[in-house]
Amino acid sequence: MSDIEIAQKANKKYIIDLAKEQYGIESEHLEPYGHYKAKLSLDYIDSLKDRSDGKLILTTAISPTPAGEGKTTTTVGLGDAMNRLGKKTLICLREPSLGPCFGVKGGAAGGGYAQVVPMEDINLHFTGDFHAIGAAHNLLSAMLDNHINHGNALNIDPRLITWKRVVDMNDRALRKIVIALGGTANGFPREDGYDITVASEVMAIFCLATSISDLKERLGNIVIGYTRGDKKPVHARDINAHGAMTALLKDAIKPNLVQTLENNLALIHGGPFANIAHGCNSVTATQTALKLADYVITEAGFGADLGAEKFIDIKCRKAGLKPNAIVLVATIRALKYHGGINKEDLNAENVKALEKGMVNLEKHLSNIQDHYGLPCVVCINHFVNDTDAEIEMLKSKVESLGGKCIVSTHWADGGAGAENLAKAVIDIVDNKPGQHKFVYDENLSLWEKIETIAKKIYAAGEVTASPKVQADIDALNKEYGKLPICIAKTQMSLTTNPATRGAPEGHKVEISEVRLANGAGFVVAIAGNMMTMPGLPKVPAAEKIDVDANGNITGLF
Numbered sequence: 434m435s436d437i438e439i440a441q442k443a444n445k446k447y448i449i450d451l452a453k454e455q456y457g458i459e460s461e462h463l464e465p466y467g468h469y470k471a472k473l474s475l476d477y478i479d480s481l482k483d484r485s486d487g488k489l490i491l492t493t494a495i496s497p498t499p500a501g502e503g504k505t506t507t508t509v510g511l512g513d514a515m516n517r518l519g520k521k522t523l524i525c526l527r528e529p530s531l532g533p534c535f536g537v538k539g540g541a542a543g544g545g546y547a548q549v550v551p552m553e554d555i556n557l558h559f560t561g562d563f564h565a566i567g568a569a570h571n572l573l574s575a576m577l578d579n580h581i582n583h584g585n586a587l588n589i590d591p592r593l594i595t596w597k598r599v600v601d602m603n604d605r606a607l608r609k610i611v612i613a614l615g616g617t618a619n620g621f622p623r624e625d626g627y628d629i630t631v632a633s634e635v636m637a638i639f640c641l642a643t644s645i646s647d648l649k650e651r652l653g654n655i656v657i658g659y660t661r662g663d664k665k666p667v668h669a670r671d672i673n674a675h676g677a678m679t680a681l682l683k684d685a686i687k688p689n690l691v692q693t694l695e696n697n698l699a700l701i702h703g704g705p706f707a708n709i710a711h712g713c714n715s716v717t718a719t720q721t722a723l724k725l726a727d728y729v730i731t732e733a734g735f736g737a738d739l740g741a742e743k744f745i746d747i748k749c750r751k752a753g754l755k756p757n758a759i760v761l762v763a764t765i766r767a768l769k770y771h772g773g774i775n776k777e778d779l780n781a782e783n784v785k786a787l788e789k790g791m792v793n794l795e796k797h798l799s800n801i802q803d804h805y806g807l808p809c810v811v812c813i814n815h816f817v818n819d820t821d822a823e824i825e826m827l828k829s830k831v832e833s834l835g836g837k838c839i840v841s842t843h844w845a846d847g848g849a850g851a852e853n854l855a856k857a858v859i860d861i862v863d864n865k866p867g868q869h870k871f872v873y874d875e876n877l878s879l880w881e882k883i884e885t886i887a888k889k890i891y892a893a894g895e896v897t898a899s900p901k902v903q904a905d906i907d908a909l910n911k912e913y914g915k916l917p918i919c920i921a922k923t924q925m926s927l928t929t930n931p932a933t934r935g936a937p938e939g940h941k942v943e944i945s946e947v948r949l950a951n952g953a954g955f956v957v958a959i960a961g962n963m964m965t966m967p968g969l970p971k972v973p974a975a976e977k978i979d980v981d982a983n984g985n986i987t988g989l990f
Contacts, residue, residue, distance in 0.1 A: 436544045437989050440552035443694050445469050452690060455698050456725050464687065466560045469551050472687040473700075473721065475645070481724035487521075488862050489723060489756045492732040493741040493801075495794050497924050498934075499776050500766040503544065503814040503844065507762045507851075508732045510547035510843025511812075513695045514855035515728055517848045522697070523726035524549075527714045527734065528563065528689070528704040529556045530631045532603040532967055535975035539990040541704075545844035547851070549691050549699050553986045562639075563601050563630055563704070565685040569652075569678040570635040574598045576674045577657055578613065582620040587660065589667050591623040594658035595948065601630035605968030628965040632709040632921075637953035639682060640703035640715040641751055648686055649679040655952040669952070688718040695848050707734025708924040709965050711743040711955070716752040728862065730760075735924035737761060737797040738890050745805050746872050746886075747917050747955055757866035759801050759809045760858060761836075763794050765819045765827065771934045780818040787823050789935070791830055796892065796927060796936040798836050804889050807867035810857050811838045815845070837861070875917065879910045879947075882918040883958050887942040891927050894939030905947050909956055913949060922960040929961030 434442070448471045452458040462477035492511070494502040505526060512524035526549065529541035540556035542549050549555060558564070577596060581589055600607065607627035613620035630636060634655060642648035653670030660667060669675050688702040700722050703715035712734035713719075722729040733740030741759065748754060765787060766779040772790030774783060794811070801809045811831045813824065824840055831838035839857050842850030873885040880903075887893040898906065925931035928940045946959040959965070969975075977988035 435990065436548065437552060437987065439546060439694070440542070440548055440550050441985070443550045444696075445550055445692060446696050448690055448692065451692055451696060451698060463690070469691065470554060470560060471690050472560060472684065473690055475687055478688075478717065478721050481721065484724040486723040487727045487729050488866070489719070489754060490728065490730045490758050490760060490858060490862060491741060491744055491756050492730060492760045492762060493737040493797075494735070494762040495767060495797050496736040496738070496771070496926060498767040498770040500764060500770045500779055502762050502764055502767055504732055504762045505541050506544045506547045506844055507760065507812050507814055507841065508730050509543040509549060509693055509699070510841065510848060510851040511760065511854055511858065512699070512730050513547065513693050513697055513848025514843070514851035515859065516695070516697045517852060518855055518859070520728055520855075520859060521726050522728040522730065523722040524693070524699045525714050525718050525722050525729060525731040526699060526701045527732070528559055528701055530563065530629065530704055530706070531557070531601045532629050532631070534989070535969070535978070536603045536967065536973055537970045539974055546694055546847035547843040548694050549701065550694060551691070553989060555691060555701060556989055559701075560685075560689050562685040562689070562702070565681050566633060566635050566639055567599055567601055567630045569681040570599045570630070570633045572678055572681065573655070573657065573669055573674045576672050578620050580672045587667055587671055588662075589658050590661040590664075591621060593664065594623070596655070596657040597626045597628050599628050599630045599633045603629065603967040603969045605966065608964065608966045626966070629706070629709075629967060631704055631706045632965045634950045634953050635678070636703065636705045637710050637950055637955070639686065640705055640711070640713060641748070641953055642686065643716055643720070643752070645679065645683060645686065648682060649675055651952040651954075652678045653952070656949050686717065688715065688721055707740035707743060708963070709921045711747045711919050712740035713744050713748045716748065719754065720752065737800055738927055739922065739924055741801065741805065742872060742886065742890055743919060745869055747919060749869060750871060750875070750917060751954060756807060756869050757862045758858060759805065759807045760854075761794070761797055761801060761809050761811045762814055763811060764814045764816060765823050766816055768794060768827070773934065782820045782823060784822055784826050787826060788830070791827070792936040793927070793934070794831070795834060798831070798834055800890055802835060804870075804872050806870035808861045808865055809836050810854065810861060811836050812854050813838065813840045815840050815842045875915055878914055879906050879916070879918060879956055883920065883944060886918060886920055891942060892936065892938040892940070893942040895941045896944065897941060898944040902944055902947060906944070909947060909949055913951065913956060917955045919950070919955045919957045920960055921957055921963045921965065923963060929963075
């Protein structure tokens with residue numbers, strides 16, 4: 434069966450009953466959205482603050498390939514397996530964006546028999562969080578242009594506006610636009626553009642905020658542009674937008690409860706992309722899970738060079754989180770792809786290509802152990818065409834590098850297929866937990882932070898920027914030099930070229946743009962030709978999605 438067919442046949446339990454049964458959460462603390470999903474009240478979350486924290490495990494992956502890796506699937510399977518072994522475990526995932534759902538990547542609810550459900554709801558509108566985030570972002574855009582139209586009392590320079598609009602869809606035609614055409618009644622014409630909602634600073638703020646008051650303060654701190662002449666920053670609070678933006682987000686900020694196919698609770702909340710934004714679910718959801726469970730498994734988007742680095746250097750730094758271990762997900766197919774094999778030839782045994790592609794896994798494993806300071810279990814997400822010779826070579830190589838390597842069949846077998854992985858993770862977390870470290874010191878300049886990430890994590894030999902971009906970085910450094918860096922880079926490679934496989938060393942990273950995310954509390958450095966508004970492929974996944982006469986969705990994956 435397809436993923437959606439498996440999900441539609443799931444024996445789901447009412448979320449109110451499941452929350453009471455597994456964690457003693459009374460129905461008064463839940464706001465149901467139908468029978469199978471609910472929001473957890475902030476008052477209840479606040480009541481947990483004196484509880485001790487559980488142990489935190491991060492799931493990440495090698496550099497993504499068209500062959501697939503299965504990071505979310507592994508997170509779900511591992512969580513189900515740990516619960517099967519009697520360990521009180523919660524998983525924390527990000528909410529899927531409609532862009533990938535209708536584009537090329539598909540949804541983000543897991544796969545096979547390691548999924549969260551209701552799969553269609555989670556992958557589409559869910560509880561409306563992304564719609565609220567997009568509305569809050571675009572309200573600020575509307576109020577900004579309205580302020581200029583009605584006299585521009587703040588003397589905002591339309592040429593120095595940094596705040597774009599957003600939509601949660603891959604729409605390349607909106608990357609650069611001109612607005613307010615058609616005469617004086619429509620405002621002042623100017624250049625503008627759209628980012629995808631998951632790249633919005635409002636999304637980042639949403640995921641890093643710890644309360645409604647913190648959310649409102651962060652929204653007020655957003656820099657939307659600069660004044661004429663003296664180029665002083667103009668904030669969202671200066672046009673009194675932050676209160677109304679918070680009103681649009683007051684319900685969305687409450688974490689969402691759903692369940693796995695095996696009826697274990699899961700928290701799904703927030704969803705910034707890791708190639709553009711910081712790639713982690715909300716701090717509120719993670720901190721809540723740590724108060725409820727003995728073990729919490731969360732994920733960071735794309736490869737360990739992106740999501741995991743930002744998890745460590747942004748999320749953990751901002752929220753004071755202390756991860757104990759990392760699970761690095763890989764597939765033999767993906768590693769053979771990194772070894773130069775074409776996608777259509779990946780099912781055939783090829784130990785030589787696997788060995789060549791192993792360099793990508795080695796680099797990520799080295800980053801985790803040496804630069805993030807954490808012990809690592811490598812999970813080989815099993816495919817039916819994997820051969821014994823390939824598995825043995827891979828396990829031997831990983832263990833020679835000081836990692837633990839486990840083959841897991843959770844996609845086919847659910848939690849039962851991940852029990853060996855769960856045992857290895859539990860052993861490390863309980864007996865040999867790591868003490869994470871940051872990749873860079875916060876006292877370094879912004880440029881030094883960029884260089885440190887590029888050279889340590891990407892193995893770059895040189896980091897460059899045009900004189901204009903370098904001047905922008907130097908200007909930001911005067912006021913915002915203490916902030917962490919969020920590098921927007923292709924997820925497909927350790928380099929800035931998405932076609933480059935493996936783990937090359939000494940390559941050049943060019944920083945093409947910098948953006949201040951003052952409300953979120955970081956500076957975005959765009960590397961290479963990275964787009965903050967993706968486009969659709971020639972044949973988008975949306976062409977295969979349909980609804981039958983009974984209202985059942987098909988084609989979603």
